[in-house]
Amino acid sequence: MLxxxxxxxxxxxxxxxxxxxxxxxxxxxxLAVNMFGTKTVLLIAVIGFLTDRPEFLDLxxxxxxxxxxxxxxxxxxIRFGHFAEPDEAERMDR
Amino acid sequence: xxLLTLLAATAVTIARMRSLLAAVMLTGIYSFLxxxxxxxxxxxxxxxxxxxxxxxxxxxxxxxxxxxxxxxxKPRGHSPWLPLAAVLVTGAALVYGTMDMPAFGDPNAPIQLxxxxxxxxxxxxxxxxxxxxxxxxxxYRGYDTLxxxxxxxxxxxxxxxLLRGRHRRxxxxxxxxxxxxxx
Numbered sequence: 001m002l003x004x005x006x007x008x009x010x011x012x013x014x015x016x017x018x019x020x021x022x023x024x025x026x027x028x029x030x031l032a033v034n035m036f037g038t039k040t041v042l043l044i045a046v047i048g049f050l051t052d053r054p055e056f057l058d059l060x061x062x063x064x065x066x067x068x069x070x071x072x073x074x075x076x077x078i079r080f081g082h083f084a085e086p087d088e089a090e091r092m093d094r
Numbered sequence: 095x096x097l098l099t100l101l102a103a104t105a106v107t108i109a110r111m112r113s114l115l116a117a118v119m120l121t122g123i124y125s126f127l128x129x130x131x132x133x134x135x136x137x138x139x140x141x142x143x144x145x146x147x148x149x150x151x152x153x154x155x156x157x158x159x160x161x162x163x164x165x166x167x168k169p170r171g172h173s174p175w176l177p178l179a180a181v182l183v184t185g186a187a188l189v190y191g192t193m194d195m196p197a198f199g200d201p202n203a204p205i206q207l208x209x210x211x212x213x214x215x216x217x218x219x220x221x222x223x224x225x226x227x228x229x230x231x232x233x234y235r236g237y238d239t240l241x242x243x244x245x246x247x248x249x250x251x252x253x254x255x256l257l258r259g260r261h262r263r264x265x266x267x268x269x270x271x272x273x274x275x276x277x
Contacts, residue, residue, distance in 0.1 A: 010096050017100060020120060021107040033119045037149070040126040044133060059138055063126070066150040070122050073154040078115075081161055 006046050013039045030074055037067030097134065101127045118156045125149035 013036060020032035041060045048056030104124045111117040125148030132141035196203035213234075214226055223229040231239050 010100075014100060017104060017107075017123060020116075020123060021104075021111075023116075026115065029116055029119050033122055036123045037126055040130055043130055047133060056133070056138065059133065059142060062142065063129070063145050063149075066145050067126075069150050070153045073157055074119065077157045077161060 002046055002050050006043070006050065009039055009043050009046060013043070026078060030071065030078075033074070034067065034071045037063065037070070041067070097127060097131050101131065114160060118153060118160065121156070122149050122153045125152070 016032045016035045016039060020029050020036065023029040023032060041064045044056050044060040044063060048054050048060070101124065104120055104127060108117050108120045108124065111120065125144060128148065129141040129145040132138075132144055213230060217223065217226050217229045221229040221233045223232070
């Protein structure tokens with residue numbers, strides 16, 4: 001059962017990778033990257049249960065947080081084009 | 095094995111990508127794959143570092159760089175064959191070098207025989223710290239670690255000073271010059 005899950009996750013990862021590399025718009029790519037991170041978390045969880053090491057779940061949690069930070073940074077960059085604070089950015093624009 | 099195939103496919107895609115923004119996103123994917131692969135090799139702490147640094151911090155840093163430089167790539171002016179040959183020769187040398195390495199997990203490999211058993215045996219009595227790695231880093235190689243920490247701390251201070259200088263100049267343009275109290 002877990003083997004089947006693992007294969008399914010790997011196939012999904014391959015599909016997300018294909019979308020990230022082809023993706024016509026930037027949002028396809030962001031979605032694919034986010035999805036890929038999520039699948040990595042799931043993969044870690046499945047590996048943890050396959051090898052009887054449930055403490056891998058903690059690692060999965062950290063990966064989820066990192067993925068979140070990365071995607072937020074990407075979205076912020078695409079929306080604003082920089083990482084400065086809003087008031088400061090206003091000052092820099094002037 | 096499938097993970098390694100995905101890793102290679104990602105690397106080729108990054109190399110062929112003309113849009114730098116997409117390349118940054120794909121490096122994030124690459125780091126996640128690399129971290130997953132290290133986890134499969136039973137190195138969770140290395141995988142942890144790879145995910146935090148590769149997928150988290152370096153994505154943000156590269157995006158910040160793109161914000162400063164723009165995300166278009168100059169067309170390359172030379173043929174790709176010389177770099178390709180250099181990479182192939184280096185890779186072949188590295189693969190040739192791995193042939194002398196002992197097999198993965200070989201109990202008779204030099205690294206398993208010397209000097210780790212003595213550390214594992216004596217750490218409890220000499221240092222009294224249950225984690226051997228912590229004992230080596232914090233006590234046996236304490237001065238080394240202190241030096242490393244000093245180097246990183248100095249680098250951090252230098253970066254902070256550089257960034258602060260830029261901020262002040264930006265604010266300096268903004269302060270009114272007609273005698274009003276500056277904010």
